Amino acid sequence: MAQFEIDEASDEEVARQSALYGPFTDAVRGLVDATIRTLVDDDEVRAAQAEIEAITERLRRRQLEGSFGVLYHPERRGRPWGNAVIGLRNPVAPPLTIEIDTSGRSWSDFHLGAAYEGPPGLVHGGVVSLVLDQMLGQAAGAGGRPGMTGTLTIVYRQGTPLGDLKAEAWIDRAEGIKTWAKGHIIGPDGVTAEAEGVFILPKWARERIASEEIVAPTPKYFE
Amino acid sequence: MAQFEIDEASDEEVARQSALYGPFTDAVRGLVDATIRTLVDDDEVRAAQAEIEAITERLRRRQLEGSFGVLYHPERRGRPWGNAVIGLRNPVAPPLTIEIDTSGRSWSDFHLGAAYEGPPGLVHGGVVSLVLDQMLGQAAGAGGRPGMTGTLTIVYRQGTPLGDLKAEAWIDRAEGIKTWAKGHIIGPDGVTAEAEGVFILPKWARERIASEEIVAPTPKYFE
Numbered sequence: 059m060a061q062f063e064i065d066e067a068s069d070e071e072v073a074r075q076s077a078l079y080g081p082f083t084d085a086v087r088g089l090v091d092a093t094i095r096t097l098v099d100d101d102e103v104r105a106a107q108a109e110i111e112a113i114t115e116r117l118r119r120r121q122l123e124g125s126f127g128v129l130y131h132p133e134r135r136g137r138p139w140g141n142a143v144i145g146l147r148n149p150v151a152p153p154l155t156i157e158i159d160t161s162g163r164s165w166s167d168f169h170l171g172a173a174y175e176g177p178p179g180l181v182h183g184g185v186v187s188l189v190l191d192q193m194l195g196q197a198a199g200a201g202g203r204p205g206m207t208g209t210l211t212i213v214y215r216q217g218t219p220l221g222d223l224k225a226e227a228w229i230d231r232a233e234g235i236k237t238w239a240k241g242h243i244i245g246p247d248g249v250t251a252e253a254e255g256v257f258i259l260p261k262w263a264r265e266r267i268a269s270e271e272i273v274a275p276t277p278k279y280f281e
Numbered sequence: 282m283a284q285f286e287i288d289e290a291s292d293e294e295v296a297r298q299s300a301l302y303g304p305f306t307d308a309v310r311g312l313v314d315a316t317i318r319t320l321v322d323d324d325e326v327r328a329a330q331a332e333i334e335a336i337t338e339r340l341r342r343r344q345l346e347g348s349f350g351v352l353y354h355p356e357r358r359g360r361p362w363g364n365a366v367i368g369l370r371n372p373v374a375p376p377l378t379i380e381i382d383t384s385g386r387s388w389s390d391f392h393l394g395a396a397y398e399g400p401p402g403l404v405h406g407g408v409v410s411l412v413l414d415q416m417l418g419q420a421a422g423a424g425g426r427p428g429m430t431g432t433l434t435i436v437y438r439q440g441t442p443l444g445d446l447k448a449e450a451w452i453d454r455a456e457g458i459k460t461w462a463k464g465h466i467i468g469p470d471g472v473t474a475e476a477e478g479v480f481i482l483p484k485w486a487r488e489r490i491a492s493e494e495i496v497a498p499t500p501k502y503f504e
Contacts, residue, residue, distance in 0.1 A: 063401075078323055082330045086316045089333050090372045092340040093309045094349050094363050100301055106336045107305045110312050113329050117315040125395035125402060125443055126317050140317050140398045142405040149313045150373050150396040172348035173373040175363045179348060182365040183418070183430035184411030191407030207406035211434040220348055 065129035065137055072137065079139070079147045086149040087173075094172045143192035154192065154225075162201020162229030164193050164241075169222050181218040186243060189225055190253035194239035197227035198257040203237040205257030218243055218250040227253070235259040288352035288360055295360065302362070302370045309372040310396075317395045366415035377415065377448075385424020385452030387416050387464075392445050404441040409466060412448055413476035417462035420450035421480040426460040428480030441466055441473040450476070458482040 067075070089110075096103065126140025126147060139147040144154050152174070156166045168189075176182030191210055198205055227241025237257045242249045290298070312333075319326070349363025349370060362370040367377050375397070379389045391412075399405030414433055421428050450464025460480045465472045 078326055082326050083316055085330045085333045085337070086312060089309060089337045089340075090313070092337045092344065093306055093372050094368070094370050095344040095347075096340040097343040097345065098340055102339060103301055103305050106340060107308045109332065109336055110308045113332055114308070114312045114315045116325060117312075117319040117321055117329060120320040121315065121318040122320065122395075124318075125398045127398075127401040140395055142397050142399060142408050145317070145398075147317050148396055148398075149316050172345075172363055173371055174365050175348045175350075175368075175371075176365060177429065178350040182411070182414070183433065184414030185365050187410035187414060187433060187435070188405070188407030191405070191410060195406070206400065206440065207435075207437050209434065209436050210406065210410060211432065212410070212430075213432050214430050217429065 063127060063129050065131040067129075069134070072134075076146060083147050083149050087152075090149055090173050091171055141192075143188060154189065156193065156196050158196055158200035160200060160202070162197050162203070162239075163227070164197040164200055165224070165226045166193065167222070167224050170220055172220065175220060177217065179220060181220055181223075183212075183214060186214070186218055186251045187212045187253070189243065190227070190241055190251065191255065193225045193227040193241045194253055194255040195257060197229055197239045197241065198237045198255075201229045201232075201237070203229065203232055203257065203259060204263060205235075205237055205259050208236065208256040208258045210253065210255040213252045214250070215252065216245075216247065216250050218245050221246070223250075230254070235264055286350060286352055288354040290352075292357070295357075299369060306370050306372055313372055313396050314394055364415075366411060377412065379416065379419050381419055381423035383423060383425070385420050385426070385462075386450070387420040387423055388447070388449045389416065390445070390447055393443055395443065398443060400440065402443060404443055404446075406435075406437060409437070409441055409474045410435045410476070412466065413450070413464055413474065414478065416448045416450040416464045417476055417478040418480060420452055420462045420464065421460045421478075424452045424455075424460070426452065426455055426480065426482060427486060428458075428460055428482050431459065431479040431481045433476065433478040436475045437473070438475065439468075439470065439473050441468050444469070446473075453477070458487055 128138045130136035139145050143151050145151040152168055154166045154168045156164050158164045170181050174181050174185045224244040227239055230238040230240045235258055240254050242252045351361045353359035362368050366374050368374040375391055377389045377391045379387050381387045393404050397404050397408045414430055447467040450462055453461040453463045458481055463477050465475045
C-alpha cells in the first residue's frame with residue numbers, strides 16, 4: 059500500500075476489522091513486553107522462538123507488499139493503522155488514543171511500559187519526542203492544517219517515568235503554509251517535557267487551505 | 282530491575298545470553314512486521330492470537346517485576362538490552378547497532394520497516410527524532426560526557442523513506458555540565474533530517490567529569 063488511499067470500506071467493515079485486528083495486535087504487544095522481561099529457562103525461550111517463527115510464516119503467506127500506508131476517508135476519521143504511535147495494527151505503537159477537537163487541540167491518556175525505556179525506569183528521551191511529534195501533528199490536523207513536521211524542539215524538564223502519562227497539544231499560531239503547534243507530557247510530578255513544532259502544509263492542501271484565515275474543519279488525513 | 286546495575290555476568294555468560302535472546306527477539310520483530318502486513322483470513326488471525334497469548338503466558342511465569350533497566354560494566358560495553366532504540370531484547374527497537382569512537386562520534390547503518398511508518402511509505406517524524414536522540418546521546422557518551430537529553434531540535438529536510446538508512450552524530454562542543462551534539466540521518470537522496478541536542482551530565486558524573494578539559498575515555502553508561 060504505502061500511500062494515501064481512499065478507504066472504501068463501509069463503516070461496518072471497518073468495525074469488523076477493528077474488532078479482529080485490535081485484540082490480535084494487543085496480544086503481540088503483550089508478547090513484546092514478555093520478551094523483554096522473561097526469566098524462563100533457555101529451552102522455554104527456544105521453544106517460544108520456534109513457535110513464533112511458525113506463526114509468522116503462516117501470517118506471511120498473504121501479506122501487503124510493503125508498509126500499511128494510510129487509508130483516509132473524506133468524512134469519517136482515517137485508518138492510519140500502521141502508524142508507529144497510534145496504529146491499531148502496529149505492535150510498536152503503545153498505541154495512543156488521541157482525542158481531538160476542531161479548534162486545533164489534541165489530548166491523550168496513555169501508558170508506556172518496558173518497551174519504551176531509555177534510562178532505567180524512565181521513558182526514552184526519543185520516545186518522548188515520538189509521542190509529542192504525533193500529538194502536535196494531530197493538533198495541527200484537527201485544526202484543519204495537516205502537515206509534515208518541519209522542525210520539532212523538545213525541552214526536557216525532568217525524567218518521564220514509565221507508567222501512566224498524559225499529553226496535550228494545541229495550535230499556537232498559523233501563517234501561510236506553516237502551523238506552529240505546542241504541547242507537553244505530564245507525569246505524576248507534573249510536566250516532564252515541552253514541545254514546539256512547525257508543520258508544513260503538503261502541496262495538495264496548499265491551494266485549498268493556505269489562503270484561509272479561518273481554521274477549517276479537520277481533514278484528519280495525517281492522523 | 283529498572284535501575285543502573287553493575288553487570289556481574291562474565292564475558293562468556295553475556296555471549297551466551299546474547300546468542301539466546303538476540304535470535305529470539307528477532308523472531309518477535311518478524312512477528313511484529315507480519316502483524317501489520319498480513320492479509321490471511323480472519324480465522325487464521327484468531328488462531329495466531331490464541332497461540333501468541335499462550336506463549337506470552339508461559340514467558341510470564343517468571344519475569345522481571347518491572348522494566349529491564351540498564352546493566353553497565355566499568356570496562357566493557359554495557360547491556361542496555363531493554364532500550365527502545367538499541368535494545369537486544371526489545372522487539373520495539375529496530376535495533377540500531379551503533380559504532381562509536383572516543384573522540385565523541387557515533388554512526389550506524391540500519392533498516393526501518395513497516396513498524397516505523399508515519400506518512401505513507403515514510404518513517405514517522407517522531408521515529409526520526411527517536412533515532413537521532415539515541416545517536417546524539419551515544420556520541421556524547423562516547424566522548425566521555427554521558428548525559429540525559431536537555432533539549433533536542435530536529436530540522437526535517439525531506440521525508441525519510443522506509444528502508445536502509447544511515448545516521449551519524451558527533452560532539453559539537455562542551456561547557457561545564459552541558460554537551461552539545463549534532464547529527465543527521467541520510468537516506469537514498471541525501472540528508473533527510475538534522476539534529477542538535479544538549480545533554481546534561483548526571484549528578485553522579487559531574488564531580489568526576491565536569492571540570493575536565495580533555496575528553497575522557499568513554500564510560501558508555503548511557504548506551
